[in-house]
Amino acid sequence: MPRASAAAAFCQPCPVRRRPVFKPFTETELAFVQGMWRPRRSFAPDADILRPDEKGSALCTLWEGWAYRYKALPGTTSDGRTRCQILDILPPGDPIGLESTLTGSSAHGVRALSSVQVCVHDPGAFDAMFTACPGLCRAIMAIGQMDMRRLDHRLALLGQASAPQRLGFTVLDLYDRLRRREMVAVSDRGAVSLPWPLKRRHLADLLGLSCTHVTRSFAELREAGLVERQGDTLLIKDRERLVALSEYVPVDEVGCRGML
Amino acid sequence: MPRASAAAAFCQPCPVRRRPVFKPFTETELAFVQGMWRPRRSFAPDADILRPDEKGSALCTLWEGWAYRYKALPGTTSDGRTRCQILDILPPGDPIGLESTLTGSSAHGVRALSSVQVCVHDPGAFDAMFTACPGLCRAIMAIGQMDMRRLDHRLALLGQASAPQRLGFTVLDLYDRLRRREMVAVSDRGAVSLPWPLKRRHLADLLGLSCTHVTRSFAELREAGLVERQGDTLLIKDRERLVALSEYVPVDEVGCRGML
DNA sequence: CGGCTTCTTGATCAAGGTCAACCTTTGTGG
DNA sequence: CCACAAAGGTTGACCTTGATCAAGAAGCCG
Numbered sequence: 001m002p003r004a005s006a007a008a009a010f011c012q013p014c015p016v017r018r019r020p021v022f023k024p025f026t027e028t029e030l031a032f033v034q035g036m037w038r039p040r041r042s043f044a045p046d047a048d049i050l051r052p053d054e055k056g057s058a059l060c061t062l063w064e065g066w067a068y069r070y071k072a073l074p075g076t077t078s079d080g081r082t083r084c085q086i087l088d089i090l091p092p093g094d095p096i097g098l099e100s101t102l103t104g105s106s107a108h109g110v111r112a113l114s115s116v117q118v119c120v121h122d123p124g125a126f127d128a129m130f131t132a133c134p135g136l137c138r139a140i141m142a143i144g145q146m147d148m149r150r151l152d153h154r155l156a157l158l159g160q161a162s163a164p165q166r167l168g169f170t171v172l173d174l175y176d177r178l179r180r181r182e183m184v185a186v187s188d189r190g191a192v193s194l195p196w197p198l199k200r201r202h203l204a205d206l207l208g209l210s211c212t213h214v215t216r217s218f219a220e221l222r223e224a225g226l227v228e229r230q231g232d233t234l235l236i237k238d239r240e241r242l243v244a245l246s247e248y249v250p251v252d253e254v255g256c257r258g259m260l
Numbered sequence: 261m262p263r264a265s266a267a268a269a270f271c272q273p274c275p276v277r278r279r280p281v282f283k284p285f286t287e288t289e290l291a292f293v294q295g296m297w298r299p300r301r302s303f304a305p306d307a308d309i310l311r312p313d314e315k316g317s318a319l320c321t322l323w324e325g326w327a328y329r330y331k332a333l334p335g336t337t338s339d340g341r342t343r344c345q346i347l348d349i350l351p352p353g354d355p356i357g358l359e360s361t362l363t364g365s366s367a368h369g370v371r372a373l374s375s376v377q378v379c380v381h382d383p384g385a386f387d388a389m390f391t392a393c394p395g396l397c398r399a400i401m402a403i404g405q406m407d408m409r410r411l412d413h414r415l416a417l418l419g420q421a422s423a424p425q426r427l428g429f430t431v432l433d434l435y436d437r438l439r440r441r442e443m444v445a446v447s448d449r450g451a452v453s454l455p456w457p458l459k460r461r462h463l464a465d466l467l468g469l470s471c472t473h474v475t476r477s478f479a480e481l482r483e484a485g486l487v488e489r490q491g492d493t494l495l496i497k498d499r500e501r502l503v504a505l506s507e508y509v510p511v512d513e514v515g516c517r518g519m520l
Numbered sequence: 521c522g523g524c525t526t527c528t529t530g531a532t533c534a535a536g537g538t539c540a541a542c543c544t545t546t547g548t549g550g
Numbered sequence: 551c552c553a554c555a556a557a558g559g560t561t562g563a564c565c566t567t568g569a570t571c572a573a574g575a576a577g578c579c580g
Binding site for chain 1: 331347362363368390398400401402405409411412413418420465511
Binding site for chain 4: 078079162163209210212213216217
């Protein structure tokens with residue numbers, strides 16, 4: 001079958017899965033996941049990969065580019081946009097549509113942050129996974145717990161931290177998640193840098209702040225010599241002090257095994 | 261074996277599981293869950309059922325009484341208590357310790373809100389579940405998604421809603437969760453009531469507010485004729501208007517199947 | 521060079537935090 | 551049954567954080 005062979009060509013040497021966060025597949029698992037393979041789809045920045053109200057939607061994995069989970073809210077912000085809370089940032093490798101596959105509907109949407117390609121899986125085959133691949137199933141459950149743990153962190157952040165702390169925490173959290181995916185770089189003089197596709201309004205929606213206040217908090221961190229924005233990458237100039245200011249505690253997510 | 265027979269005596273006609281939120285077990289599932297059965301444990305109010313830093317801790321299910329998941333934070337509030345964010349309220353039937361069973365450690369603690377009894381399960385047998393009971397495994401994964409969905413809601417709440425909205429939303433959410441567990445009552449003149457074990461400080465930690473401001477917000481709802489506290493039950497006097505004020509959208513969690 | 525969007529800065533205002541006093545309820549021992 | 555203590559709840563005065571509104575400054579295309 002052309003479909004299976006195309007999958008094999010992609011899944012086995014998958015560039016995303018080669019990163020150390022992901023556990024390698026067993027042969028059975030690889031075969032199973034390849035059997036679920038469907039052609040990849042592309043999305044432009046700001047397009048909905050998963051609409052908030054969508055029923056019976058596709059199950060897929062973020063293969064290239066970034067996205068975010070969000071929840072649309074009634075009403076509108078002061079600057080015209082519809083109110084929205086960003087729930088989580090999704091870097092490459094993260095699954096999309098698990099909730100709707102498991103429960104039949106999704107209470108959140110997923111939107112592309114940059115240009116995005118997703119690997120599509122056949123949701124009809126999903127239920128078979130529970131009998132065919134118990135180990136994979138356990139791994140996905142563990143990933144779910146990790147996501148929940150990060151949500152817990154974020155909840156504590158919105159409940160308890162000041163605006164600059166929220167911002168600093170988010171920078172550090174993103175950096176650490178990307179480091180595990182080998183997507184960060186080391187600059188000179190001990191500074192490190194990470195890709196930064198987030199606009200002010202994304203940060204505002206993510207942190208529960210207004211755009212202007214995000215700017216102010218950013219300025220605060222910049223003036224303290226902690227971070228520096230350079231186009232679409234962000235420099236962390238003094239991790240030590242940034243950690244102290246944000247009361248940052250890393251959320252570790254080692255040895256996950258998804259189904260890219 | 262006395263152990264197995266004791267389990268059978270409890271699990272089969274379990275008073276908690278008889279409620280409509282829970283799906284009935286199949287025979288295999290019942291047998292499996294009974295095989296994990298260990299003697300129940302009791303906790304006094306304010307005792308830690310699961311300490312935040314605990315490794316390799318027990319897996320159990322809330323059998324009687326209420327608890328809450330929380331995250332302790334460095335520093336201390338103005339009134340002396342250590343700072344803490346309550347992540348979720350756990351009514352009877354909710355599982356405890358899934359995260360640490362699946363990932364080896366838990367980033368949150370669980371504390372008893374009232375006098376509590378938990379059904380203890382053998383965490384060593386947990387991994388066997390993935391091969392022995394795929395259906396149960398799927399059900400637990402779906403529960404995880406439901407919990408995540410409620411966390412999403414709460415995140416949007418802390419990010420976007422005013423203090424009275426947060427309070428109203430929480431009242432309505434708790435009411436609906438308890439209704440599905442048949443733990444609410446109807447009062448006269450269309451009002452409904454629910455058990456209310458939450459002190460001001462719990463609400464403060466849950467909603468990311470100060471104790472005094474919780475009082476003020478409560479007073480606001482009371483003066484608007486929406487809710488009324490009577491000892492340790494809460495009256496909802498005008499659900500309609502409370503829903504409108506809080507922009508409440510129910511988080512449904514029908515047909516879950518746990519492993520009590 | 522306009523015409524976009526995004527970012528920045530300043531002035532003003534409201535929501536909520538802090539501190540402190542006081543009131544109510546609950547529980548306990550005499 | 552009362553007295554008292556301790557915990558929790560309520561209220562008010564004041565202050566800080568962050569929202570809102572509005573006007574520019576940079577970028578970033580065509």
